[in-house]
Amino acid sequence: MNHNVIRMQDVRAAQAWPSREETQRKLDRRSAIAQRHRSDDSRGVAERFEQSVRDFAGRVCLRYGDATFTYAELNALANRVAHAAHAQGVRCGDTVAICMENRPAFFVLHLGFAKIGATVSFLNTNLPGKPLRHALQTTGARLVVVGEECLASFDNPECRGVVPCWLWPDDERPASEALRALCALDLAALAGAAPEHDPPASWRAGLVAGQTAVHIFTSGTTGLPKAAVISHLRWLVTGDVMQATMDVRPDDVFYCFLPLYHGAAALSAGATAFAAGASLVLRRKFSKREFWNDVRRCGITICQYVGEICRYLLSEAPRADDRTHTLRALVGAGMSTETWDAFVRRFGKLDIYEGWGATEANVNTINVDNRVGSCGRVPFWHKTSLRIVRYDVETDSHPRDADGFMIPCAPGEVGEALGMIGDGNGNLISRFDGYTSAEATERKILRNVLCPGDSWWSSGDLLRYDEDGYCYFVDRIGDTFRWKSENVSTMEVADSLGDLPGLESITVYGVQVPGMEGRAGMAALVMQPGRAFDPGAFYALTCQRVPRYAAPLFVRIADTADLTSTFKLRKVDLQREGYDPALVRDPLYVRDERAGTYVPFAPAAVQRALGA
Numbered sequence: 001m002n003h004n005v006i007r008m009q010d011v012r013a014a015q016a017w018p019s020r021e022e023t024q025r026k027l028d029r030r031s032a033i034a035q036r037h038r039s040d041d042s043r044g045v046a047e048r049f050e051q052s053v054r055d056f057a058g059r060v061c062l063r064y065g066d067a068t069f070t071y072a073e074l075n076a077l078a079n080r081v082a083h084a085a086h087a088q089g090v091r092c093g094d095t096v097a098i099c100m101e102n103r104p105a106f107f108v109l110h111l112g113f114a115k116i117g118a119t120v121s122f123l124n125t126n127l128p129g130k131p132l133r134h135a136l137q138t139t140g141a142r143l144v145v146v147g148e149e150c151l152a153s154f155d156n157p158e159c160r161g162v163v164p165c166w167l168w169p170d171d172e173r174p175a176s177e178a179l180r181a182l183c184a185l186d187l188a189a190l191a192g193a194a195p196e197h198d199p200p201a202s203w204r205a206g207l208v209a210g211q212t213a214v215h216i217f218t219s220g221t222t223g224l225p226k227a228a229v230i231s232h233l234r235w236l237v238t239g240d241v242m243q244a245t246m247d248v249r250p251d252d253v254f255y256c257f258l259p260l261y262h263g264a265a266a267l268s269a270g271a272t273a274f275a276a277g278a279s280l281v282l283r284r285k286f287s288k289r290e291f292w293n294d295v296r297r298c299g300i301t302i303c304q305y306v307g308e309i310c311r312y313l314l315s316e317a318p319r320a321d322d323r324t325h326t327l328r329a330l331v332g333a334g335m336s337t338e339t340w341d342a343f344v345r346r347f348g349k350l351d352i353y354e355g356w357g358a359t360e361a362n363v364n365t366i367n368v369d370n371r372v373g374s375c376g377r378v379p380f381w382h383k384t385s386l387r388i389v390r391y392d393v394e395t396d397s398h399p400r401d402a403d404g405f406m407i408p409c410a411p412g413e414v415g416e417a418l419g420m421i422g423d424g425n426g427n428l429i430s431r432f433d434g435y436t437s438a439e440a441t442e443r444k445i446l447r448n449v450l451c452p453g454d455s456w457w458s459s460g461d462l463l464r465y466d467e468d469g470y471c472y473f474v475d476r477i478g479d480t481f482r483w484k485s486e487n488v489s490t491m492e493v494a495d496s497l498g499d500l501p502g503l504e505s506i507t508v509y510g511v512q513v514p515g516m517e518g519r520a521g522m523a524a525l526v527m528q529p530g531r532a533f534d535p536g537a538f539y540a541l542t543c544q545r546v547p548r549y550a551a552p553l554f555v556r557i558a559d560t561a562d563l564t565s566t567f568k569l570r571k572v573d574l575q576r577e578g579y580d581p582a583l584v585r586d587p588l589y590v591r592d593e594r595a596g597t598y599v600p601f602a603p604a605a606v607q608r609a610l611g612a
Contacts, residue, residue, distance in 0.1 A: 018369050020379035020469060026245075026368045027379070031429070033244050034237045038426045039210030044232035045114040048239070049075065049274055050198060056277035059250060063298060064104050064282045071277070074107060076196040081112025082203075083194035084187060092117030092204050095140050095215075097163070098261075099123040099154075100147030102284050105168050105188075106260045107270070109145055112191075114213065117204035121215040121227065122261035125150050129158030134224045136162050138436050139215050145187055149173035154182055172284075209233040215436060216263045216359050226440045228360035229433040230267070237428050238267045239275030245368065246302065246329050246353060250277040253326075255300040257283040257291075262306075263359040268331060269304045278302075288312045295325050305332035308505055308561070311339050314346065315504045315528055323348040331355070333473075336495035337373035344372075356417070356473055360444070362432040362457050363419030365471050374470040375463075385420040385430045387450070388413075388463050388471075393480050393487050398446075406449050414464045414474050414487070418449065419457040432457050462489070479571065481510030482518040484549040490571075493521065493552070496545040500538055502531030505561040508552060509571040511578040516610065523552040524574055524586075526561045533557050535589055535598035542591075553609050554579045555589040555598050579606075 057072040069077070090096060096118050100106050113120050121139040123132070125147075132153055136144060143163050146154060148170035154160065160182070167183035213235050215227040242248070254273045258265040273280045281298045283290075291313055294300065310330070323346075331353040335343075344350060356375035357364030363386045365376025378384050389406040390399050390413065398406045398416070409415035422430035434441030449456045462474040474480070475489045482488070490508040498506055505526045510519030527533055535555070542551040556579070577583040579590075581601060588601035590609050599605050 017371060017468070023369055023377050023469075024379040024383065027377075027383075030241050030245060033240050034429065035427045036240070037209060037233055037237050037428065039208065039231070039233050039428075039431075040426060041209040041233070042207070043236070044117075044204070044207055044209055044211075045213050045235055046111070046117075046204060047201075048236055049078075049111055049114070052274050052277055056250060059277055060279045061274075062104055062107060062280055062282060067104070069104060074104075074111070075198070077104075077108045077191075078111035078115060079196050079198055080191040080194040081108055081187070082115040082199045084190040085113065085118075086116055086199065086203065087194070088185070088190070090116055090118055090143075092207055093119075094142050095119040095121060097121040097123050097136060097139060097141040097144035099125055099144055099150045100168065100260075101125055101149055101170075102256070102260050102265075102282055103147070103170070103172075104282065105147065109168065110214070115199050115203070117207045119212045119214065122217070122266060124217050124225065124261050125153070125259065127153065127225065129153075129156045131224055133158045133162050135217060135227065138224075139227050140436070146183065148175045148180070151175045151179040151182060155179055207232075209236065212433075214266065216261065216266060218359055226360075227436040228263075229435060230263075230359075231433060233428050234433070235267065235271050236275075239271035242268055242272040242331070243276045245366065246272075246331065246351070248272055248276040248278055248302065252276065252278040252301045253299050254278060254280045255283070255294065255298075255303040256280050257286040258304055258306060264304050264306055264332060288316055292319075292322075292325060295327050299326045301326055302329045302331065303327060305330055306334050308334070310335050310343050311498065311505065314339065314342055318346065322346055329353065333357070333375065336491070336498060338495050338498050340372050342499070356461070356463065356471065358459060358461075360432075360434060360457075361419060361459065362421060362430055363417075367470075369470075371470055373472060375473050376471050378465060378469045378471060380469075385422070387418050387420070387456070388415040388465065389418060389449070391416040391462065391477065393477075394482050396477075404448070405451065406446075408450075409464065411465055411467045414462050414489075416477065417459045417461050417463045418446065419459065421445065421455045421457055479509065481521075483510065483520055484518070486547070486549045488521060488550045490521075493523075493546055493550050497523070497538070497541055500525075500541055502528050502534075504528045507561065507571060507574060509575050511554065511575060513610065520553040520610075521550060522554040522556065522574075522579060524556040524558050524561075526558050533587075533589075536596070539591070539597045551591060553591050554601075555591075556584060557587040557589070559586070 053071045053075040058070055060068050061071040061074045062069040096113050098109050110120050121141050123135055141163055145166045145168055147168050165183045166185055166187040168188050209232040212229050213232040214230045216230055217225040217227055254269050256265050256269045281300055329351040333355050335354050353366055354375050355366035367374050367376050388409045390409055392399055401407055420430050421432045444458050446456045446458050460477045463471050464474055465471045475491045479490045494506050494508045507524040511522045513520045589598035590601055590605040592599045
């Protein structure tokens, strides 16, 4: 359906891509590194960082604004936290929550509690009352260290008094004395008077790599947040494997603007930088206007992205120095084929490590061949625990064969990605740690999938692969919808229409239409400042790029994109509001086939569109 993909396939066909054996050798190297770590190892996050301090003591570890911290300096600050918290009764095996925006203190606290052997729960700084209380309770946190900038979230009946709050001040965003009074003590003040030397390893006696290091909350858009369990093993393996994958060296500089409570920042960036002795440039929040200034000023070489980040960077006006920068690699997920192509054409050749997975996933893919649009390759299916099985969007079920088992997809077929669950034989491969909630963990497991008694992690993601084994993300289950008896991928439609002149962002989703089967397509567009929506041009683009059944029936012109805190487009509220003018205050348009354009919303126009 995606004509952009077809155009890029023409480009790919003219290039010489690695053989299956060449790609497999790269993947085997990653696997061999992962298997060096065992769940019963006594080394964890604290041991890894202290080794990096010994190896890279004088190198810059962290940069924030004009401030820099060497590995030795960051270690000393973390040691102060460990000694102060231990004096207050925090012990190995305790769970401590952190609620803080991106700033150096986040790493100081994370590493400090790791040195005690405590599990650290990274709280989403955007959670309101009830979800925030649930997050504290579901992790079993005995206390929460709150950055001064986040204190207002705890000043409500849902959260007040759930667990003790310890303060960590913020010179940039000081709070009122009334908010500061919510805290039982000022941990920063206590740490300032504590020793700087490494705490004794005996504080972590009995801790092994298979135990929980951190909780990272999944970034869902509905329901209460789920705390994914991230072991020390997972943290160590991620750092080592990604270091080898991207050939990260001590002189590399990572750029971290994604929220530190998110897996991409905490694992892919943080763990990898520490493993390699590299530097990490920390920004409080993403800024598309400052992105390239930061890259040039700080000599950034590697950047983690998610969601709409790269599309936003392309929406900035071209500059003469677009190709004058130090960036050599991007790593992340959610970059469309169209955006990838445009990004490289504008900013120059980069290694782009587009991947697929999830915070809690027991399987993942990553594009080690720089093949445009792909999220990874499976050269030989018998060498992976990933399977893509048929999924029926209309019945929300997996078809099964005559023996009652799910059916693996053939090349080109769209299906759900699953990860085989095993005990890992002491290592991370195929191990599924799930969530702090046993019920939530069980809901993500499918049984008797390909043989009697087997169990698989259900990703909820639709993928497909081509004849060469390259995989492509299609959509989330629930986002793909049926219209006119056809499946419509919201992501593919958005990718196909994403280069409309003047467009800043596009969100495609299905909406219910009374009396009609399935859901009709709707697109929420955000135009760049000073650019107006051209309904005729958008109609013409849909005719060129997507099948008629996939063309959005309704269009909503919004002022800003509705994004999650991790830059993923949020569709739940948009779907709920649909095209009801009583709920939608934005300008609405309806597709008009006879006029060859989109026309302002009116009941008569809707009837014409539905009858077309």
